[in-house]
Amino acid sequence: MDPMEVFKVEFTGEEEFGARKYRELIMDILQDLGLIRSIGRLYVYIDIKRPVFVVYGLLRTGVPPLRVRDVGDVLKVEGGYQVKVNDEVHMSKLLQVLWETYGRERVDQPQRDTLIIASDKDPADLVVADLENEFRQDLTDGLIRIAPEGFRNRKNEMGKDSFFFVAAEEGFSPELISELKEKIRSMENA
Amino acid sequence: MLEPVMFTGGVYKHDLVIEMIEDLGGYVLQKNVTQSEIILLLLVPSEDMKSLQALVKELRGELVRAPLAGTEVAVITPTLAIHHLPHLACDIAEYLRRNGTKTNMIGLSRGVGREIAQINEYEVDLVNEHDAAVFIFGNFVDCIRKKESLYRNIDVPVVVTGGPEIPKEELPYAFEYVSAVGRIAHRARKASELGMLDRIVSAVGRALDQTREEIAKDPLTTSPPRVMDAVREQVPEVEYSFSPLPIALNLNGIRVKLPYGQFKDRVRDVTFDEGVSLGEIATISPSRMKEYILVRIRPSSETGFVF
Numbered sequence: 001m002d003p004m005e006v007f008k009v010e011f012t013g014e015e016e017f018g019a020r021k022y023r024e025l026i027m028d029i030l031q032d033l034g035l036i037r038s039i040g041r042l043y044v045y046i047d048i049k050r051p052v053f054v055v056y057g058l059l060r061t062g063v064p065p066l067r068v069r070d071v072g073d074v075l076k077v078e079g080g081y082q083v084k085v086n087d088e089v090h091m092s093k094l095l096q097v098l099w100e101t102y103g104r105e106r107v108d109q110p111q112r113d114t115l116i117i118a119s120d121k122d123p124a125d126l127v128v129a130d131l132e133n134e135f136r137q138d139l140t141d142g143l144i145r146i147a148p149e150g151f152r153n154r155k156n157e158m159g160k161d162s163f164f165f166v167a168a169e170e171g172f173s174p175e176l177i178s179e180l181k182e183k184i185r186s187m188e189n190a
Numbered sequence: 191m192l193e194p195v196m197f198t199g200g201v202y203k204h205d206l207v208i209e210m211i212e213d214l215g216g217y218v219l220q221k222n223v224t225q226s227e228i229i230l231l232l233l234v235p236s237e238d239m240k241s242l243q244a245l246v247k248e249l250r251g252e253l254v255r256a257p258l259a260g261t262e263v264a265v266i267t268p269t270l271a272i273h274h275l276p277h278l279a280c281d282i283a284e285y286l287r288r289n290g291t292k293t294n295m296i297g298l299s300r301g302v303g304r305e306i307a308q309i310n311e312y313e314v315d316l317v318n319e320h321d322a323a324v325f326i327f328g329n330f331v332d333c334i335r336k337k338e339s340l341y342r343n344i345d346v347p348v349v350v351t352g353g354p355e356i357p358k359e360e361l362p363y364a365f366e367y368v369s370a371v372g373r374i375a376h377r378a379r380k381a382s383e384l385g386m387l388d389r390i391v392s393a394v395g396r397a398l399d400q401t402r403e404e405i406a407k408d409p410l411t412t413s414p415p416r417v418m419d420a421v422r423e424q425v426p427e428v429e430y431s432f433s434p435l436p437i438a439l440n441l442n443g444i445r446v447k448l449p450y451g452q453f454k455d456r457v458r459d460v461t462f463d464e465g466v467s468l469g470e471i472a473t474i475s476p477s478r479m480k481e482y483i484l485v486r487i488r489p490s491s492e493t494g495f496v497f
Contacts, residue, residue, distance in 0.1 A: 017354035018329035021372050025329075028375035048332045051304050148328065148373075149273040150303025169303050 006041040008187055015048050022046065026055075026146050033142045038063070038135055043187045045180065052168040052176070053147050056184040061161045063131045068094065069124040072115075080106075080118040088113065094128050101126060139163065192216060192233040192415075194259030195242075196290055199251025204228045210245055214238045217415040219260055220292070220435055231259045231290055233415055256290025257395050260415065260439045263291045264320040268307065268327070268337075270297030278371060279326055281378045282351070285387040286324070286394060292438055294320065294479075301340060304333045309340045316478040321441045322347050322365075322397040324390065329353035329372040338363055347397035351390055365400070366393040401441050408489040410442060411471040412462070412497055417485060418444050420468070424460045425453065443472060443486040450476040450483050457483050464497050 011019040022044065030036040038060050045054040068074060071094055072085040083098075085091055098107045098117060106118045117123055136158055143156065143165045151167035155177065166172065166180060197207055201223060208218055211232055220231040234242055246253045265283045267274040275297070283293040296316065300308045317323050325341055325348055327334045334352040338361060341348040347365035353372020361367050370386045378384055418437045421444065422428060428436045433447040446457055454476075458469035468474070468485065471493050477484035490496045 013332065015330050015332070015354075017372070018331070021329040021353050021374070025373060025375050032375065048304065048330045145272055148303075148330075148333075149269060149271050150306060152303075169305055 003036050004039055004042055006043070008042070008190075009044040009046070010183075010187055011046045011048070013049060015046065018048070019044075019046060022146075029142055029145050033138050035135070035139055035142055038139075041188075043184050045183055045187065050168070051148075051151065052166065052172070052180065053151050054167075054180050054184060055143060055146065055165040056162070056188075058162050061132070063135065065127045066090065066129040066131055067124065068097075068126045068128055071128055072113075074122070074124045076122075077116070080116060080120070081123055083115040083117070083123065085113045085115065090128055097126055097128055098123065191236050193236040193239060194219075194256045194290055195232050195234055195239075196254050196256040196259070197228075197230040197232060197246060197251055198254075199228060199246070199249055201226055201228045203249055204230070204251075206245060206249065207232075207242070207251075210242060214242070217419060219415065219418075219439055222434070231256060233260065258286065258391070258398060259290030260441070261291045261321040261398050262319075262438055262440050262445075263293050263394055264296050264317050264323040265293050266296045266298065266301075266317065266323055266325050268298055268301030271302075273302075273373070274326065277377050278374055281387060282324060282326065282371075282390055285391055289391050289395075291394070292435060298340070301337075304330075304336050307337050307340055309343075312478065314343050318345050319440075319445070319478055319484065320346055321401060322349065322394050324349045324351060324394060325364075326371070327352035331356060335360060347400060349390065349393045349397055351386075365397045368393050398441065405441060405489075408491045409496055410487040411490055411493045411495065412487060414439050414441070414444050414487060416462075417460075417468065417472070417487060420460050420462055421446055421457060421485075425456050427453070443484070445477055445479065446483040446485060447480075448483060449481045451481070454483055457485065462497070466497075 009019045009023050026044065030039065039057050040060045041058040043056045068083060071087050071090045072083045075082045085094065098115065102117055102119050108116045110116060140156055147154065147167035151169055153171050154167045157164040164181065166177065207230060211218055211234060214235055216232055216234040218230060218232055222229040243253060263286055265279055267279045279295060283295055286293045298309055298313055323344060323346055327337055327350060331354045334356060342363045349366050349368060350361060350364040351368045351371040353369065355369045356367055358367050368386065368389050378387060418439060421437060428446060428448055431447045436447050438445040454474055458467065458474050460468040472485050472487045475484050
């Protein structure tokens with residue numbers, strides 16, 4: 001079963017097998033990169049005669065930025081604050097942010113998962129990672145992996161809640177882009 | 191007649207196998223030690239197979255037929271990028287290897303795309319040094335048809351694999367076309383995918399059989415394993431080559447993995463019991479692969495004798 005609400009692949013000519021296989025391939029790659037749950041709808045259009053490869057997707061957005069309080073417990077202690085980190089994956093980014101905000105000399109790490117900050121300013125609301133931004137980067141990487149390798153002219157319009165990705169062997173004109181957008185729109189409305 | 195087999199077993203007492211092969215007049219083609227396990231590729235006289243089987247049973251080893259032993263196959267992908275590697279290409283190479291062949295993976299420099307795919311002269315020559323080639327293509331019928339230009343000038347038999355079903359007549363330059371592979375992003379694990387690997391192996395087997403038949407029409411002056419043994423004996427430096435397989439066997443010769451400039455004369459002067467030197471019965475030229483020495487044994491129609 002597809003984890004997406006809508007996943008359509010359209011193709012031209014006799015490439016039915018290719019379209020079916022690309023469906024599998026897209027699922028594999030998006031799953032590998034852990035992106036599949038963030039995509040709501042996906043429309044793929046392949047015209048191998050031209051040749052051009054289009055992916056349009058609607059994103060399930062609304063991932064809030066990761067703050068210090070999300071990665072650990074913040075406690076007020078004598079002379080400052082203590083952060084007990086629960087998820088070590090974010091440790092390096094957390095340290096980076098704390099160093100930038102308070103300066104290295106004020107951040108102490110007595111234990112592997114404990115940080116002491118010598119400051120009166122509460123670190124709980126500091127942003128550790130912008131997950132939305134990271135997701136967009138991963139998605140672009142995924143799309144480049146998905147598109148056939150020879151299609152080296154690429155265009156990626158990443159919006160707030162959708163993306164439109166075109167890859168082709170030859171260069172493309174604004175007319176072609178608008179034609180492809182029209183094609184995707186008709187797929188959406190079908 | 192020599193039978194190609196693969197021995198898998200413990201390192202302990204494996205020298206008994208090697209000794210027996212030497213006594214029987216067979217050849218050890220390849221020896222791979224992986225910690226306490228050893229894999230030997232052997233050529234054994236078929237009439238002595240029983241005695242070898244008895245010894246292997248005693249050693250608790252395993253002996254299987256390796257129909258592709260003593261050959262070298264190129265596994266070719268359009269490039270070495272993540273789009274084509276590692277899953278499918280490595281699976282195919284590994285499967286071929288388990289059947290005894292030596293595989294080399296080649297990523298073309300500009301093999302991608304439908305219109306823009308191309309192969310250069312160096313790559314063609316490199317592929318021609320092998321006994322057969324497997325080209326791995328993608329999922330689109332049109333692309334596979336167009337990419338014929340990549341293997342049109344290759345002399346060795348080419349097995350083409352790709353996703354969709356395409357009648358063989360549409361790909362006249364391919365020896366065989368194996369469908370149902372295509373571009374995938376996972377390891378072959380389903381039964382159908384493993385079946386397709388078997389089909390590729392049997393297609394390569396048929397391609398090699400065809401080459402063997404052609405060679406049999408005008409037999410080589412001597413057999414490549416015999417040349418390999420003589421070189422190994424008379425140019426002992428080859429054992430110190432950093433390559434895992436210092437002498438690679440082909441159907442019509444060998445590749446000695448020593449620098450051409452330094453060792454070509456030593457290889458040319460290798461002599462056989464019959465009194466002929468290797469230079470008289472084979473052409474010795476620089477290989478396209480690194481600086482290695484390529485030995486191609488001349489057919490009996492050129493030298494006038496067989497031994």
